Amino acid sequence: MSVQSVLVTGGSGFLGGALLRHLATSKSYLPVAALRRECLDLPREIRRFMLADMTANADWRDALTGIDVVVHCGARVHVMDEAATDPLAEFRRVNVDATLNLARQAAKAGVKRFIFISSIKVNGEFTEPGSVFTADDTPAPVDPYGISKLEAEIGLKQLSTTTEMEVVIIRPVLVYGAGVKANFLSMIRWLQRGIPLPLGAVHNRRSLVSLDNLIDLIVTCFVHPAAAGQVFLASDGHDVSTTELLRSIAAALKKRAVLLPLPVSLVSAIARLVGRGAVAQRVFGSLQVDIGKNQRLLGWVPPFSFEQGLAATVKPFLENRKP
Structure with a gap:
């Protein structure tokens, strides 16, 4: 199996950093970290791409050169005490506009697969006793964060129909590790x-889903032919x-x-x-x-x-x- 170059956004975050450290232990991957600030926790051999901010106008060309897979972990995450006057607009700015900007440039650069880390909040906030969410349920997000993740999913699916880049969407439940x-x-x-x-x-x-289980699912989706165009939920089972x-x-x-x-x-x-x-x-x-x-x-x-x-x-x- 040939070595894959993998760009991970949100490289200084909980999931992104752990994924990068995992990839760095394998000879099968050449990980590249997209960072807004230096992260001393990452191995020195991991190539860095420093980004001022994730926006709809960010230039990703240098980071995407030679990349096979993009794992997009970077996001404006759900916050408990929201301070923005228009939270949905703020979530859309990063989670929708900036995501689709990256994806369009990735497709143009010849990236084979784009893995989007979404959220179970796209499905909804809770389940009734005896019922479960599935990956193919009709989405029912409630809060601005969940709505922005769904809108990004829709945009990515549309992009995949007009380009050769394959899109995989993963919606984790609460991640611990x-x-x-x-x-x-x-x-x-x-x-x-x-x-x-x-x-x-x-x-x-x-x-719930452990960090190690979520990373294993993400890596499985790098090349598995059946993953292309699919939505998966992530949990420990x-x-x-x-x-x-x-x-x-x-x-x-x-x-x-x-x-x-x-x-x-x-x-x-x-x-x-x-x-x-x-x-x-x-x-x-x-x-x-x-x-x-x-x-x-x-x-x-x-x-x-x-x-x-x-x-x-x-x-x-x-x-x-x-x-």
Whole structure:
């Protein structure tokens, strides 16, 4: 198999950086990082392309020379406390306009395959008990972030019909792994400190995907002929409740989770009173996905277990633990 040159955008981010480090360990790939700032965590041998900003007018010609595959991880990500006066316009500026600008230049440069890291938010915000999202469901995004990701998907699909470049779309659920941030990081810190949490009686179902499983799916899509033109959902194939997740994280940390079995209705009401209703919906609601399509078309099943993913996630905390 010939060596593939792979351009990864968002190279300083959680997923982009991890993907680049993975590719750098293989002789099958020549990774190129698209960065807006220098990233010292990346191996020195990885070629850098410094970009002032991802815009609809950015010039990608130098970065795309000789590239076989583009993995577009760069994005304006979902934010909890939105400050923009027109959030949808801001998301569209980066996630739609800048994405399609890159894709058009990639097609012109002869890139064979463009892998777009989208979001499960394109499907929707939650699933009803007993139901799951699939890759071929009618999209139903709710927030500006999800809407912008869907619009980018539509634009990429249209581009693929008028050029020779193949497009693959991957919609991950919540991604966890070493270096995870946001709410998942907060949960780890709470459990590591032994803080009691009123989440001992949550019976929802959530799909998650470990960083290693997501990277394996992305790499599988580099050349697999059946991936072209498809949408795939990414998960571990192992769903848990919020209570089970917290207990599993604590076990990985070698801690005992102190979870108070308060009624979900009570905790939700308190969350709404303090302006955290959206957080409560994510904590108590369900979001399950079916990744059967991945196995049917790609022969792909998650190679790493949920427990392995959590072990990799908490490893930095265990290694940095003070005596």
